[in-house]
Amino acid sequence: MDLSELDYDLPPEAIAQTPAPRRDAARLLVVGRASGSLEDRAVADLPRLLRPGDCLVVNDSRVVPARVYAADARGRPVELLFVEPERGGRWTALVRPGRRCGAGAELQAGPARLSVAAVLADGARLIERRDGTILDLLDTQGLPPLPPYIARHAKPAPEDWERYQTVYARTPGSIAAPTAGLHFTEELLARLSARGVEVLALTLHVGPATFRPITAARVEDHVLAPERVSVPVGVATAVDRARAEGRRVIAVGTTTTRALEGRAAADGRVRPGAGPVDLTITPGRRFRVVDALLTNFHLPRSSLLVLVAAFAGRELVLRAYRHAVRAGYRFYSYGDATLIV
Secondary structure, eight states: OOOOGGOOOOGGGGGSSOOOOSSSSSSEEEEOTTTEEEEEGGGGGHHHHSSSOOOEEOOOOOEEEOOOEETTTTTTEEEEEEEEEGGOOOOOEEEEEGGGTTTTEEETTTTTEEEEEEEOTTTTTEEEESSOOHHHHHHHHHEEEEEEEESTTTOOOHHHHHHHHTOOOOOEEEOOOOOGGGGHHHHHHHHHHHHHOEEEEEEEEGGGGTOOOSSSSSSGGOOOOOEEEOOHHHHHHHEEEHHHTTTTEESSSSHHHHHHHHBBTTTSBBBOOEEOOOOOOTTTOOOOSOOOEEEEEEOOTTTHHHHHHHHHHHHHHHHHHHHHHHTTTTBBBTSSSEEOO
């Protein structure tokens, strides 16, 4: 598929700049894959939309305050987005502007002294701290890593510390929120459980792959970088049991989808364990585990939109997006959601 086939027109005012007043007050577009139907609902309607016995799988990775503002030796500003820890207390980081951060460059972030230990092949930097740990730096100087299409991303509001995090976030490690999960409240989860929906949690730490642009002309030529995944034995067993009993497996988000499909064996059984998942989902792939998908509206020409098109079909997805634009849905991380069944 040519990347240009996953383009659509979106007015700038449709990009959500703030979250809904209440998490589950977001709108929900229900998309029927078989029927092609589109139904306008709300996230709060999920207990009525899902069936008893459905298996709902969420990503419980916790977003770390990964964005840090520093200055180079001449006092010029440098932005760092810390991605993941490496050996010896060093961290991989994306930096901007890169020309100020060659190997050996010295940086100052508040009282913390940093240096660029190496420039990696993909352009990321290996950062070390001389007077403490980078974890301590993130605790004291780090900011929520809001995406750049949110105008205040450089100066997050107090509400972002709570709202750019799911209520069930547990294990720190993501540099972007698994945004489909932002719509859930403790009350909504309790209502789903009372409905007989089985709620399970795995962990996929969202890395730069989720927002790096596709540069290949054909989506099949794009390769997503690996992301760290952990699927507990109990979760794998429960998902396999649901499939064997003919119950639906519903992934909350593209990250959960990548984790489940990436850990699936040829027969569809989910392999428990921890490690990197390097699966890139493109149109034509057969989904072995996931029967339905709850996800936000994604950027044109993005790998996330590619995954959704692979799941529901390009024509239906773009028709749903055109409807959402006309109907005034809010797009992207703090926006509304789709339920594709």
